Amino acid sequence: MGDYRVTRRELLRQGSLLTAAGLLAPAALLEACGNTSSSPTTTGGTPRAGGSLTWALEQDPTYLAPFGPIPTSNHWGNELIYDSLLQWDKNLTIQPALAESYTTPDNLTYIFKLRQGVKFHNGNELTGDDVKYSFDLIRNPPPPGSVSSLGQVPAIASVDVVDKYTVRFTMKKPDASMLGFLAWGRYSGIAPVDMYRQINPVTQGIGTGPMKLVEYIPNDHLSFTRFADHWNKPLPYLDQILMKVLPDEQARVAALRSGAVDGATLSADSARVLGGDKSLVVLKGLTAAFREIQFTIKPGENKPWADKRVRQAISHAINRQDIIDKVYAGDGKYSGFIPPGYGKYPIADADLVSNYLKFDLNKAKQLMSDAGFSNGFPMTMLSIAAPADMTQAAEVVKQHLQQIKIDVSIQPQDIGTFAKNNGNGTFDCDLTSRGMRGDPNGFVAEFVSNARLWWPGYQVPSTIADLISRGVATPQPDQRYPIYTQLQQALMDEMLEIPLVAVYKYQVVNRRMHNMYVAFTDFNTGLKQAWVS
Amino acid sequence: MTGYVGRRLLQLGPTLFGMSVVIFLMVRLMPGDVVDVLTGGDVSITPEQRDAIKRSLGLDQPLPVQYVHWIFGMVTGDPGFSLRSHEPVYTILGRALPITVELVVMAIVISVLIGIPLGVASATRANSAGDFGARVGGLMGLSMPSFWLATLILLFTSLVFQWVPAVSYEPFLKDPLTNLSQMILPALSISVFVIAIVMRMTRATMLEVLKQDYVRTARAKGGTRRSVTYRHALRNALIPVVTVVGFQVGTLMSGAAIVEVIFGLPGVGYTLIQAIFGRDYTLVETTTMLLASIFVVLNLLVDLAYVVIDPRIKVQ
Numbered sequence: 001m002g003d004y005r006v007t008r009r010e011l012l013r014q015g016s017l018l019t020a021a022g023l024l025a026p027a028a029l030l031e032a033c034g035n036t037s038s039s040p041t042t043t044g045g046t047p048r049a050g051g052s053l054t055w056a057l058e059q060d061p062t063y064l065a066p067f068g069p070i071p072t073s074n075h076w077g078n079e080l081i082y083d084s085l086l087q088w089d090k091n092l093t094i095q096p097a098l099a100e101s102y103t104t105p106d107n108l109t110y111i112f113k114l115r116q117g118v119k120f121h122n123g124n125e126l127t128g129d130d131v132k133y134s135f136d137l138i139r140n141p142p143p144p145g146s147v148s149s150l151g152q153v154p155a156i157a158s159v160d161v162v163d164k165y166t167v168r169f170t171m172k173k174p175d176a177s178m179l180g181f182l183a184w185g186r187y188s189g190i191a192p193v194d195m196y197r198q199i200n201p202v203t204q205g206i207g208t209g210p211m212k213l214v215e216y217i218p219n220d221h222l223s224f225t226r227f228a229d230h231w232n233k234p235l236p237y238l239d240q241i242l243m244k245v246l247p248d249e250q251a252r253v254a255a256l257r258s259g260a261v262d263g264a265t266l267s268a269d270s271a272r273v274l275g276g277d278k279s280l281v282v283l284k285g286l287t288a289a290f291r292e293i294q295f296t297i298k299p300g301e302n303k304p305w306a307d308k309r310v311r312q313a314i315s316h317a318i319n320r321q322d323i324i325d326k327v328y329a330g331d332g333k334y335s336g337f338i339p340p341g342y343g344k345y346p347i348a349d350a351d352l353v354s355n356y357l358k359f360d361l362n363k364a365k366q367l368m369s370d371a372g373f374s375n376g377f378p379m380t381m382l383s384i385a386a387p388a389d390m391t392q393a394a395e396v397v398k399q400h401l402q403q404i405k406i407d408v409s410i411q412p413q414d415i416g417t418f419a420k421n422n423g424n425g426t427f428d429c430d431l432t433s434r435g436m437r438g439d440p441n442g443f444v445a446e447f448v449s450n451a452r453l454w455w456p457g458y459q460v461p462s463t464i465a466d467l468i469s470r471g472v473a474t475p476q477p478d479q480r481y482p483i484y485t486q487l488q489q490a491l492m493d494e495m496l497e498i499p500l501v502a503v504y505k506y507q508v509v510n511r512r513m514h515n516m517y518v519a520f521t522d523f524n525t526g527l528k529q530a531w532v533s
Numbered sequence: 534m535t536g537y538v539g540r541r542l543l544q545l546g547p548t549l550f551g552m553s554v555v556i557f558l559m560v561r562l563m564p565g566d567v568v569d570v571l572t573g574g575d576v577s578i579t580p581e582q583r584d585a586i587k588r589s590l591g592l593d594q595p596l597p598v599q600y601v602h603w604i605f606g607m608v609t610g611d612p613g614f615s616l617r618s619h620e621p622v623y624t625i626l627g628r629a630l631p632i633t634v635e636l637v638v639m640a641i642v643i644s645v646l647i648g649i650p651l652g653v654a655s656a657t658r659a660n661s662a663g664d665f666g667a668r669v670g671g672l673m674g675l676s677m678p679s680f681w682l683a684t685l686i687l688l689f690t691s692l693v694f695q696w697v698p699a700v701s702y703e704p705f706l707k708d709p710l711t712n713l714s715q716m717i718l719p720a721l722s723i724s725v726f727v728i729a730i731v732m733r734m735t736r737a738t739m740l741e742v743l744k745q746d747y748v749r750t751a752r753a754k755g756g757t758r759r760s761v762t763y764r765h766a767l768r769n770a771l772i773p774v775v776t777v778v779g780f781q782v783g784t785l786m787s788g789a790a791i792v793e794v795i796f797g798l799p800g801v802g803y804t805l806i807q808a809i810f811g812r813d814y815t816l817v818e819t820t821t822m823l824l825a826s827i828f829v830v831l832n833l834l835v836d837l838a839y840v841v842i843d844p845r846i847k848v849q
Contacts (some may be wrong), residue, residue: 046746054700063618069571143589144619150582202618218618218625219807221701244700247803248795250684254691260700416812417563423569477793 007172046512051532052240053513055524056252056264060219060245065139065201066189068145072522073101073433075186077222079523080241082207083231085112086182087132089518090525092181092343095508097230098126098190098208107174107475114165119229120192121205121212128161133193135159135169137148142196152187152438154178174473176480184438210236210528219245237515237531256280256508262532263509263516267387268329271506279511284504285518287339288436290335291323291393293381295429299457303428304377306458311495313367317404318397318499319359325394327453328503335502337488338443341520344477345440345484356492357499361403366460369405376405382421382430385412393500425453431500434522440484441472447491455496464490537840541833548829553607555820557600558816567592567616567812569699590616592814603818605665613815615808622819625804630823632800633793635705635712637785639720641778644727649767649774651728659740669733675730680791683722687795690718696745702798719796721789727781734777745769772839779835783828 061077070078085099092154099112118126138146138153138303155172162168182188195206203216208231209225222243226236237519245262246252253265256274266274275282293314297306304310335353338345347356368374379401383394391412398408413421421427438441451458467487474480491497509516512533516526588595591602591613593842606612612622655667691697698715705712742748743766751765790802801820808816 056700062811063620076673144617202620212640217628217702218620219629219803220797223701242701244797245799246700246797248684248797251697251795251797254687255700257691258695258697260697270719399826414565414810416563416570416810418565419569419572420565423572 007122012291045533046419046529047234047237047515048531048533049234049237049531050239051511052238052242053262053510053530053532054242054244054260055527056246056255056261057243058247058249058252058265060247061216061222062218063144063202064205064213064216064222065141065144066133066205066207067187068143069139070186076524077216077243078189078513079185079205079209079211079525080211080224081205081209082185082191084182084185084188084190085114086179087185088183088521089128090519091363092183092341092520094179097185099182103474106501107473108171110169110171110178111162112169113166114167115231116165118208118231120208121227122198123229124192126190126192126208128167130190130192130402131167132159132161134188134190137191137196138187144202152181152442154181170229174475176472176475177441180437180439182438184436184498186436186438186521186523192249211238211241221417223247235529237529238527256510261512262513263507267504267506268331268504268506270327271508274508280508281511281513283507283509283516283518284331285520286333286339286341286502287505287518287520288339289520289522290339290502291390291431291433292335292499293397293429293431293500294454295496296425296427297455297458297496298425301457304371304373305429307371307373307381308494309367309371310373311498312493313364313371313373313404314401314406315357315364315492315495315498316360316367316405317364318400318498318500320357321359322400323396323501325395326396328501331504332501335499337491337497337499338440338484339434341441341500341502342443344481347485347488364404374405378407378409380409380411380428382418382427383410383412384418384432385414389448389503390431390433397431397500439472441468444484444487444491445472447496458496460496461490461494464494477498538837541836543830545833549826552829553604554600556818556825557596557603560817560821561596561672562735563812565812567814570810570812573616586781593614603815607819607822612819615816617811617816622816625816626801626820626823629705629799629801629804632702632798633774633786633789633802635796636716636720636723636789636800637782639716640724640727640785640789641782643720643724644731644781645778647724648728648731649735649771651732652774653739653762653767655736656739656743658757664736667736671729671732674725674732677725679723679726679788679793683719683727683792683795686718686722697795700797715796715798718828719789719792719798722792722795723785724825726788727778727785728779729780731774734774735770739766739774742766742770778834779831779838782831786824786827838839 012404056072057076059073061074062071063074064078066078066079066082083097085097087095087097089095098115098118100115102110102112104110114126114128114131120126135156136159139150139156142220151480154175154177156169157172158170160168160170169178189207192206195201199206203218205213210227210230210232214223214225216222224241226239230236246255246261246264249266249270252261252266253270253274255261256264257277259279271282271284274280295305295311297303305314320334333340334349334357336347336352336356339351340346363376368376381394381397383391385391391410394410398410418430422430422432424501445468447460448468451460465486467483467490471480471483471487474483505518505522507518508515514531514533516530519525567590571586571836584593591599594602598697603612613626614621651667655664658664687697698718699711702715703711748761748766751761756765786802789800790806793800793803794806801824805817805820808820
């Protein structure tokens with residue numbers, strides 16, 4: 001499977017750089033999402049400046065505008081252009097970016113000190129006015145954005161420019177998701193004042209990022225050139241990056257083999273096939289997109305899974321290792337409600353395997369019997385048709401649930417139809433995938449916010465709501481860890497959603513490409529620091 | 534003749550109108566809408582926020598009003614913006630259409646250049662081993678899906694020659710050689726089906742024509758085999774072949790869609806597929822209407838050309 005190189009040494013080096021940078025925030029806050037796992041990286045060595053590479057995207061970004069809903073594929077297109085105030089490193093440790101430091105005088109105020117001398121791609125210097133302009137648009141996105149992204153934005157009441165290099169954020173309520181939101185960067189890019197009047201943000205962009213956009217031809221390619229005045233020297237190393245949209249996986253395989261592209265994301269099967277090619281290196285890493293089953297419970301419907309014991313039985317009847325083996329060729333991990341790799345928040349793998357998510361058919365049968373459903377029942381399960389693994393996983397789950405006499409009927413749907421049913425709560429149960437969140441609260445908030453939609457016929461225990469409120473209002477990570485552990489335990493008792501497995505993402509790169517890694521965020525952030533030999 | 538042309542032109546209006554209604558309704562009947570796609574099914578969006586998004590996209594209007602806006606915009610040259618990227622739809626199609634047109638034209642040229650000589654050779658050597666081979670090849674060409682063939686060609690060239698077409702599309706006028714090297718494989722992929730049809734049709738009509746009296750007369754007059762075949766027989770045999778090639782333009786355009794995706798060519802088909810997944814109503818409706826209009830107009834032109842080529846049609 002190619003060679004992996006875990007760069008713990010590099011992590012330590014980055015940690016010391018962070019200290020040297022003099023970030024003034026309390027050390028504990030730096031660990032807001034501190035992580036112990038590291039992603040395999042292409043070989044390091046002494047970086048070489050210059051050269052170019054071509055990266056194949058599996059989906060067109062559609063538009064590059066930094067404000068509003070930013071699907072993951074859109075962020076692939078604009079993550080090299082825009083920077084945020086903070087950033088995650090590859091282990092999800094929060095690092096300074098456009099803000100060199102911040103203070104929190106009280107739990108409703110964040111004061112960010114901006115790095116001085118940062119240049120935008122148009123030559124203007126970054127000031128507090130740009131930050132205010134950007135956050136005004138983040139909270140009121142102009143087209144092609146819309147208010148649909150506001151659910152991801154923390155409870156910011158106002159943004160005030162204290163002086164040229166100082167910005168104060170006042171929150172409506174204590175909200176610990178603020179730092180992760182900024183470090184995630186997906187919704188918090190900083191653009192220069194009046195950018196939307198100066199350019200067409202759909203196909204152009206002005207940021208402070210390491211690469212300047214040369215052109216974006218939708219459905220075809222994006223080309224970037226090195227931004228020599230980038231604040232984070234010596235990055236970037238590359239002179240040019242070309243991103244080519246190649247939605248067909250076999251086309252990406254062919255392009256990798258022929259050397260027409262230097263890197264691409266592939267399925268596990270294709271990555272394995274290319275593992276034998278000496279000119280290529282296979283990288284793999286977990287992402288936040290764990291798979292899960294989700295139920296609805298409506299008043300008056302009296303569905304069997306309205307009984308907690310039935311949901312628990314279903315969870316115990318599912319052999320997650322079997323899913324990993326059959327669908328993901330042995331590469332995968334058990335996942336709780338906060339996926340493995342997300343800092344210190346996930347529940348330990350051993351606990352999941354041997355306790356909370358244990359495959360125990362006898363216990364499952366006993367629970368079904370206790371609930372009065374020893375003869376089983378029929379159930380319809382929606383799944384997302386593409387990528388195919390979710391429907392394949394549903395097929396394996398169907399086999400498992402036959403053991404407790406539940407007859408599952410699977411309905412694969414395209415993403416638009418699935419999203420519609422998911423958004424309206426018009427389904428019995430579905431097998432779906434989660435995505436990255438800026439803060440652990442993002443993985444659990446829906447058990448309160450969406451309860452009226454998905455479980456109006458069920459009283460979600462108040463302890464869950466209390467823990468969610470406490471978690472988001474508690475800024476100190478050390479105090480947050482036990483809250484989220486307790487919360488996940490409570491959720492795994494209720495099983496309104498049943499977490500299944502966390503899966504690996506594969507990226508295959510040419511051996512001449514260095515410093516690339518599979519980002520947990522599902523972005524291609526490694527391109528910022530990549531270099532070619 | 535004038536009456537026939539007039540009648541056909543008069544049919545064009547109702548046909549296009551009917552198509553536009555069907556296309557508009559079918560697109561709007563797709564489950565899920567652009568708001569779901571934009572929000573990723575995020576259920577934390579309040580009904581008010583959903584309404585605000587719909588209002589901003591003009592989707593809060595009654596369907597008949599939206600239809601009139603769209604059709605009026607199509608006619609006046611401004612069908613609106615992509616609901617996802619907010620780029621003008623005609624800008625998007627202006628970028629994509631030349632690619633698909635080039636692909637289809639190349640595929641037709643390849644089909645004619647290969648299909649007709651093969652058909653003629655097969656007919657003049659009927660029941661020989663060469664004829665048998667061409668017929669089996671034709672059957673295979675009809676049976677092979679273009680997407681499968683496209684994938685196979687890509688994998689073959691990458692494995693055997695370590696070569697695939699340049700990944701970024703280069704317009705013909707900017708770099709003709711690169712452009713042709715990019716388009717030849719996709720054009721070949723979609724043309725195989727049409728090559729087979731042209732070959733079989735040419736063979737069948739040639740066999741028919743070769744039995745006619747005027748061909749025997751030409752032979753009796755001492756014409757060479759070559760001149761009888763090409764000057765007398767082929768010219769008459771080509772009439773139905775021309776018609777068939779004309780009708781295959783629609784097939785080629787639809788075949789181009791998936792092949793464009795495989796080869797990463799940002800043509801109309803690829804744009805349409807992306808738009809359908811994104812529930813980008815304006816773009817889907819306008820693109821489909823454009824493709825359907827091209828198909829209808831081409832059919833009309835083929836019909837009219839048929840009348841011009843074969844005077845017997847007028848009598849009938």
